[in-house]
Amino acid sequence: MTAADTPLVSVRHLAKRYGGVIAIADMSLDVRPGTIHAVVGENGAGKSTLMKILAGVVRPDGGEILIDGQPAELGSPVAARRHGIGIVFQELSLFPERSVLANLYVNREPGRYGIVSTRAMEDGSRDILARLGLDVDVHAPIARLSIGERQLVELARVLLERPRLLILDEPNSALNQRETERLFAILKDIATRGTTILYVSHRLEEVFSISDRITITRNGRDVSTHEIADVTIPQVIEGMIGAHQEELFPPPLPMRAGAASEFSVRGLANVHLRGIDLTARAGEVIGLAGLEGSGVSNLLAVLFGTERAKGEIRYPDGGGLPRSPTDAARRGVCLVPADRRRNGLMLDKSILFNISQVVFGAHGGPLGRYSQSVARERALRQIGKLRIKTRSPDALANELSGGNQQKVVIGKWLEIGPKVFLLDDPTRGVDVGAKREIYALIREMAADGGIVLFASTELPELTGLCDRILVLYRGRVAGELAGGAHDSRTLLHLINTGLMPPAAGRTGAAAEQAT
Amino acid sequence: MSETSPPASATPATPARRFRMPDEIGVIVALVVLMIFIGVARPRFLNPLNLLTLLGHTTFLGMLAVGMVFLLAIREIDLSVGWMFNLSAVVTALLMVAGVNPWLAAFIGILFGALLGLFNGALAVILRLPAIIVTLGTYSMFQGLSLVVDNSRAVVPQDQTSSFFTFASAKIGKIMPVTGAVFLVLAIAMHYVLHRTRFGYRVQAVGSNPEAAALAGISNATVRLQTLVLMGAICGLSGALYVGFRGAIDPNEGSDFVLAVVAAVIIGGTPLSGGSGTVIGAVIGMLIIQVISSGLIFFGIDATWSTFVTGAVIVIAVSLDQLVKYQRNRRAERLKAGR
Numbered sequence: 051m052t053a054a055d056t057p058l059v060s061v062r063h064l065a066k067r068y069g070g071v072i073a074i075a076d077m078s079l080d081v082r083p084g085t086i087h088a089v090v091g092e093n094g095a096g097k098s099t100l101m102k103i104l105a106g107v108v109r110p111d112g113g114e115i116l117i118d119g120q121p122a123e124l125g126s127p128v129a130a131r132r133h134g135i136g137i138v139f140q141e142l143s144l145f146p147e148r149s150v151l152a153n154l155y156v157n158r159e160p161g162r163y164g165i166v167s168t169r170a171m172e173d174g175s176r177d178i179l180a181r182l183g184l185d186v187d188v189h190a191p192i193a194r195l196s197i198g199e200r201q202l203v204e205l206a207r208v209l210l211e212r213p214r215l216l217i218l219d220e221p222n223s224a225l226n227q228r229e230t231e232r233l234f235a236i237l238k239d240i241a242t243r244g245t246t247i248l249y250v251s252h253r254l255e256e257v258f259s260i261s262d263r264i265t266i267t268r269n270g271r272d273v274s275t276h277e278i279a280d281v282t283i284p285q286v287i288e289g290m291i292g293a294h295q296e297e298l299f300p301p302p303l304p305m306r307a308g309a310a311s312e313f314s315v316r317g318l319a320n321v322h323l324r325g326i327d328l329t330a331r332a333g334e335v336i337g338l339a340g341l342e343g344s345g346v347s348n349l350l351a352v353l354f355g356t357e358r359a360k361g362e363i364r365y366p367d368g369g370g371l372p373r374s375p376t377d378a379a380r381r382g383v384c385l386v387p388a389d390r391r392r393n394g395l396m397l398d399k400s401i402l403f404n405i406s407q408v409v410f411g412a413h414g415g416p417l418g419r420y421s422q423s424v425a426r427e428r429a430l431r432q433i434g435k436l437r438i439k440t441r442s443p444d445a446l447a448n449e450l451s452g453g454n455q456q457k458v459v460i461g462k463w464l465e466i467g468p469k470v471f472l473l474d475d476p477t478r479g480v481d482v483g484a485k486r487e488i489y490a491l492i493r494e495m496a497a498d499g500g501i502v503l504f505a506s507t508e509l510p511e512l513t514g515l516c517d518r519i520l521v522l523y524r525g526r527v528a529g530e531l532a533g534g535a536h537d538s539r540t541l542l543h544l545i546n547t548g549l550m551p552p553a554a555g556r557t558g559a560a561a562e563q564a565t
Numbered sequence: 566m567s568e569t570s571p572p573a574s575a576t577p578a579t580p581a582r583r584f585r586m587p588d589e590i591g592v593i594v595a596l597v598v599l600m601i602f603i604g605v606a607r608p609r610f611l612n613p614l615n616l617l618t619l620l621g622h623t624t625f626l627g628m629l630a631v632g633m634v635f636l637l638a639i640r641e642i643d644l645s646v647g648w649m650f651n652l653s654a655v656v657t658a659l660l661m662v663a664g665v666n667p668w669l670a671a672f673i674g675i676l677f678g679a680l681l682g683l684f685n686g687a688l689a690v691i692l693r694l695p696a697i698i699v700t701l702g703t704y705s706m707f708q709g710l711s712l713v714v715d716n717s718r719a720v721v722p723q724d725q726t727s728s729f730f731t732f733a734s735a736k737i738g739k740i741m742p743v744t745g746a747v748f749l750v751l752a753i754a755m756h757y758v759l760h761r762t763r764f765g766y767r768v769q770a771v772g773s774n775p776e777a778a779a780l781a782g783i784s785n786a787t788v789r790l791q792t793l794v795l796m797g798a799i800c801g802l803s804g805a806l807y808v809g810f811r812g813a814i815d816p817n818e819g820s821d822f823v824l825a826v827v828a829a830v831i832i833g834g835t836p837l838s839g840g841s842g843t844v845i846g847a848v849i850g851m852l853i854i855q856v857i858s859s860g861l862i863f864f865g866i867d868a869t870w871s872t873f874v875t876g877a878v879i880v881i882a883v884s885l886d887q888l889v890k891y892q893r894n895r896r897a898e899r900l901k902a903g904r
Contacts, residue, residue: 356780379782393780396773398840407770412782416764416791462781 056119058083058246059104059135059215064113066099068479073099074110075270081215086237086247088257088278091267092290092508097250100267101219104248105137106130136213138205138221146193151175153192154207178206181239183232198225205233209240216240219250234260253546254283266290284539291510291538299514300490303497305333311366313470313501315353318361322348324525325361330501332366332469335492337516338505339545345525346505347388350472353503354378354385366469366501379412384463386456388474388505394459395447402429402443404458409465432461437487453484460491471495471502477511489515509538523548591885592833592849599853603860610863617740623848623855624748625650625803625810626822630829630847631755632799635792637830638759639772640839641696643796645685647822648707653678654804654814655715661722667729667809674805675798681707682797686790696793704823712816721813733809744810749848751802756844768792772839828875829854832882836890853878 057080066074074096081087091097102108104115106124115122117133124130130137144153151171152159160170172188179188182202192200205221218237222230237260241247251257257264258278266273266289273289311332318326323345330336340346351357355372363370365381372378378385387393395404406425410418429443436457440450447455456476463471473492477485492515495502506512512519519531521544528548531541543551604611629646636643657674661667681703688699735743759765767788770778775785808814831837832853833846857878858871 354780374784375780376782376784385780387780392774393776395777396770396840399769399773403766403769406766407778407781407783410763410766411770411778414763416762416767418763420761420763420766422761 056083057081057116058118059248060116060119061100061104062114062116064100064103064110064115066096066103066108066110072270074103077113077267077270077272079265079272079275081246081248082263083214083246084241084244085262086241086249086260088249088251088261088264089267090251090254090257090264090286090290095267095290096270097267098219101137101217101248101250104130104135104215104217106135131211131213134214135217136208136211136215137217137219138201138208139219144192144200144204147191149191150186150188150195150203153203154188154210156207175206175210178209181236182206183229198229201225202229202233213245215246215248217248217250221249222253222256230256254286254542255546258283287539287542298486298489298510300486300493303493305499306497311469311499311501312364313366314362314364316362318349318352318359318363320348320352320357320359322357322525323352323359326522326527328520328527330503332499332501333496334518335496335502335504335516337512337519338503338522339507339509339512339519339541340522340528341545343524344522344545346522347474348525349522350385350474350503350505353470354383354472376412379408379466382466382469383472384408384466384468384470385472386459386463386474386476388478390456390459395455397448398446400444400446401433401438401440401450401458402426404447405429405432405443405462405465407462409462413466428465432458432464435464436461436491451484453480453487456480456484456488457491460488469500471500471504473502473504475506476504477506477508485511509541513538513541521545521548587845588834589843589846589849592846592853596849596853596856599856599860603856603863607860607863610860613740615859617742617745619852619855619859620745621742622859623851624742624744625807626825626829627748627848627851628751628799628803629822629826630833630851631752631844632796633826633830634755634833634835634842634844634847635759635768636696636796637772637827637835637837638768638839638842639789639792640775640837641689641789641792642827643685643696643700643793644823645681645700645704645707646796646800646826647819648704648711649678649681649797649800650804650807650822651814651817651819652681652707652711652714652804653801654808654818655711655720657805658720658722658808658814659714661724661808662720667722667727671729671805671809674808675801678801678804679794679798681800682794683790685797686793689793690786690790696789708820715814715816717816719813719815722808725812729809730812733806734812742810744806747806751799752844752848759842759844764788764791769841772841774840825851825854825875828879831879831886834882834886836886837883850882 059081061077061079064074064077077096077100079089079100089097089100099108103110104124106127106129109125115124122133124133124135145156151168154175155171159166160174161167175188182205184199184202184206186195186199192203195203201221208216222233225233234256237247237249249257249261261278263275264278264281264286265275266286268290313330315326315328318328326345326349328336338346338349348357352359352371355374355378359371365383367381369381372381372383375385391397396407402425405428406420409428410420410425426443432438433440433443438450438454438457438461440454447458450458460476477488480488492502492504504512504516519541521528521531521541523545529544529550531544540551543549600611609615629650633643633646653674656677657670660670660673665673685696685700685703688694688703689696692699732743737743737746759768767778767783770781770783771785771788779785804814807818829850830842830847831850833843833848833850835842835846854875857874858868861871861874862868
């Protein structure tokens with residue numbers, strides 16, 4: 051094995067779990083020096099956790115990391131930086147009130163005797179800013195820059211460290227077409243000069259246009275690694291999704307409630323949404339799909355009354371948009387938020403307290419009595435019905451596993467018998483067993499005459515559970531896929547580009563023959 | 566998962582309601598130990614008359630502490646309580662001077678306190694500012710108003726023959742001050758309100774996790790407003806009773822209340838991080854503060870030390886609170902890991 055063949059970074063059997071949630075089960079990866087290496091996978095595949103471990107932000111529970119063939123301890127971001135690893139985070143980590151220069155040189159300001167030299171900062175950053183095409187006032191606070199410009203500043207900051215390994219996690223999520231092209235030109239340029247790049251994305255067309263090698267991940271494991279020339283986009287998608295687990299999704303139940311209520315939205319628009327049309331009947335499960343920023347979360351927020359929008363809306367009770375979440379809760383519209391720990395639960399309170407959130411919190415006047423025994427009865431009913439695994443209703447929400455926490459969030463709403471269910475990624479960070487139970491619950495909601503809007507980032511979920519899927523792209527409905535057997539490839543293409551694939555029919559037929 | 570399936574499998578067979586020590590047990594023990602300690606060294610301290618005087622001192626500040634529990638429980642602090650107390654008392658006394666029936670004047674004093682609380686609450690809700698910022702300003706506004714209306718002089722209603730004055734300064738069974746009884750009734754009522762009404766539930770929910778509360782349909786703004794109005798009304802009640810009890814209101818009475826009030830609530834075990842609160846604890850906390858300051862006098866230590874000692878007690882109380890929380894978190898982590 052020659053020196054050139056020694057991987058710059060090797061990851062061996064890495065594992066990481068958060069409480070009861072497995073983020074990385076067993077991940078191995080070799081990154082060769084001077085290459086652009088892409089890591090792709092669905093949400094929850096473990097890509098971001100892997101990058102955070104390499105950046106020294108998160109410590110793994112098991113496995114080892116080799117740098118230049120030597121075992122390395124990446125215990126902190128400083129240690130990672132010493133090894134020449136630089137990372138551009140998905141979330142911006144800039145100081146909005148401080149100037150561009152101050153952000154570029156944070157914590158390593160050049161100067162002498164403790165006096166910072168603005169001149170040295172200007173000189174040192176001029177070249178890199180020019181190459182990135184960032185023509186901004188370097189003394190202006192970051193807050194005045196557009197999101198795209200800020201993302202480039204973030205990249206410039208890391209490039210100034212001259213890393214040997216540059217990690218990019220969805221670096222162009224806020225960049226427009228021209229900025230993205232420029233970014234890619236720069237990445238190719240620095241790669242030819244010897245910098246190794248690890249590139250995380252789920253925009254496959256882009257991955258194929260810039261990377262040399264690609265590693266596919268799924269459920270916290272690396273599925274396979276290929277030279278980019280040896281694979282095609284459909285093959286990569288196949289690897290990302292894996293074999294279909296039909297048994298995960300229970301079949302639809304017969305309708306139990308007769309009332310044919312309807313829910314309709316016409317031309318819903320605000321700054322994030324551009325004319326959304328949507329109708330749903332009682333008993334339907336409607337999927338909502340879209341990238342970050344496509345408007346899915348905004349649509350749910352509007353329908354729940356936390357965001358404003360204009361449009362013609364009719365809820366099953368005949369009213370328009372809820373004025374506030376309180377209004378929504380009183381009218382039987384419920385939201386299961388994506389971030390349940392932050393937005394769904396009071397973690398330091400008991401299950402009993404949490405299940406009372408809506409029924410005692412939103413309903414009735416302030417002087418009404420809060421009866422512990424009634425609250426206990428309600429909690430016991432939901433614990434039994436949803437099979438929440440707990441030692442007692444007095445256990446704190448914090449003590450529960452992710453799946454059981456989510457059941458508490460659902461249970462608090464079931465207590466008021468809602469008519470419209472807005473579910474925002476309800477199975478995020480939940481193990482497979484709990485996922486199956488939540489899917490069964492969604493079937494129950496529909497069978498009881500509920501209208502279910504189900505937003506998810508996991509394609510198998512959408513295709514396995516929904517009667518129809520609405521794909522949002524940049525604030526509008528890019529397409530609607532109807533019928534039970536949705537085609538994952540068409541869906542993924544629609545989500546990522548906002549367009550129906552040109553040869554959708556053909557590839558779909560071919561795939562069906564293959565299986 | 567159909568309705569008919571027996572849910573028993575996951576249900577705890579009988580809701581286990583083991584006897585649990587009340588959360589206030591720590592402060593109660595601390596108070597008793599403190600009193601025994603002082604009582605052994607200076608037996609005169611345990612004289613019932615002395616203890617009742619102590620309760621009398623606790624009354625007016627203790628009422629404010631009862632209200633402050635609700636504020637800390639929603640992660641807020643009201644700095645203006647001392648001047649809401651003072652201004653309500655001054656208004657009550659001035660109305661009495663003007664010849665208004667003292668009972669009516671006291672009632673108006675309570676409403677006036679609620680109005681001041683409404684002012685705080687409206688500012689906090691409309692400007693979307695924490696109450697601590699708003700009341701930093703209204704602290705001085707209320708102080709200034711008070712100085713303007715009473716000309717920096719004590720207000721003394723001349724005619725004190727009304728039944729209001731006899732009531733407020735009376736003693737039940739010749740020893741228990743009526744004001745002390747009102748205080749205890751208020752504390753019990755507010756304990757009930759915090760733990761057994763929808764309002765109390767909402768206060769705890771908003772304090773525990775405001776985002777989750779909002780998304781469960783609980784209006785944070787309404788709950789904050791209601792809590793600040795409640796605080797004002799309690800200040801009004803305390804102020805009006807004070808006028809009846811003392812027969813006068815000094816221009817600076819109340820200026821140093823706020824620190825003792827917040828200290829009592831924290832010593833009592835209400836966490837600064839919000840989400841829960843204990844009214845009983847706050848009452849005990851205020852008693853601890855009063856016992857310490859009067860104990861110092863019994864030991865012949867200069868009374869100026871009492872401020873220092875109160876501060877030290879707060880530091881010890883919050884340290885213990887952190888320790889308990891740390892251990893509780895570790896236990897939760899262990900429970901989870903064992904799953």
